[in-house]
Amino acid sequence: xxxxxxxxxxxxxxxxxxxxxxxxxxxxxxxxxxxxxxxxxxxxxxxxxxxxxxxxxxxxxxxxxxxxxxxxxxxxxxxxxxxxxxxxxxxxxxxxxxxxxxxxxxxxxxxxxxxx
Amino acid sequence: xxxxxxxxxxxxxxxxxxxxxxxxxxxxxxxxxxxxxxxxxxxxxxxxxxxxxxxxxxxxxxxxxxxxxxxxxxxxxxxxxxxxxxxxxxxxxxxxxxxxxxxxxxxxxxxx
Numbered sequence: 001x002x003x004x005x006x007x008x009x010x011x012x013x014x015x016x017x018x019x020x021x022x023x024x025x026x027x028x029x030x031x032x033x034x035x036x037x038x039x040x041x042x043x044x045x046x047x048x049x050x051x052x053x054x055x056x057x058x059x060x061x062x063x064x065x066x067x068x069x070x071x072x073x074x075x076x077x078x079x080x081x082x083x084x085x086x087x088x089x090x091x092x093x094x095x096x097x098x099x100x101x102x103x104x105x106x107x108x109x110x111x112x113x114x115x116x
Numbered sequence: 117x118x119x120x121x122x123x124x125x126x127x128x129x130x131x132x133x134x135x136x137x138x139x140x141x142x143x144x145x146x147x148x149x150x151x152x153x154x155x156x157x158x159x160x161x162x163x164x165x166x167x168x169x170x171x172x173x174x175x176x177x178x179x180x181x182x183x184x185x186x187x188x189x190x191x192x193x194x195x196x197x198x199x200x201x202x203x204x205x206x207x208x209x210x211x212x213x214x215x216x217x218x219x220x221x222x223x224x225x226x227x228x
Contacts, residue, residue: 004159033215035218042218042219042220042221043154043160043203043218044218045215045216045217045218048214048215056215091159091160093159093160104162104165105152105160105162105216106162107159107160107161108159109158109159110158110159
């Protein structure tokens with residue numbers, strides 16, 4: 001069964017460092033998303049991406065964050081200068097067509113980011 | 117985003133049916149009702165979705181009230197593996213890169 005894969009599974013970084021989280025969405029999918037989940041809290045939407053541009057972003061997704069689809073297969077989330085409060089599990093997700101029609105958003109297993 | 121209300125937690129026994137309720141009194145005519153679940157230490161996972169009619173799939177059934185202001189996710193025979201946080205989410209409107217907005221969900225505990 002096709003799946004969304006994310007790397008690394010866990011990254012530890014120092015505050016102020018840049019971090020890139022990588023995702024390989026399912027190959028025929030067109031819509032891509034990043035979510036995050038701080039430990040013990042709910043899953044929060046960060047950004048959606050379609051046709052090589054951001055479709056929507058949340059208030060959390062400030063200038064420190066950026067997304068890119070550099071090569072047609074990977075989908076990356078960059079945090080330019082990490083803060084302690086960026087420590088969280090980051091989930092990548094993708095879907096193939098209209099959300100209402102398929103109903104299914106496929107999530108990866110997540111990348112745990114720990115900022116020290 | 118239209119809001120849903122779910123109990124914080126529920127408990128059931130293995131091999132018994134589980135009915136997880138969700139209230140969405142402000143649902144609009146074009147909103148679909150989606151259910152996802154999150155197993156411990158995993159990403160969210162699609163369970164089922166529907167618009168007006170009841171829906172069945174291999175994982176669960178979705179019963180939607182006639183006025184669509186509430187719905188119930190039914191796990192017909194719970195297993196220990198069904199212990200998870202279950203999220204009821206509304207989405208709708210025109211096609212596009214629509215996000216899902218997760219609430220706190222219902223934490224389901226299954227007793228052996």
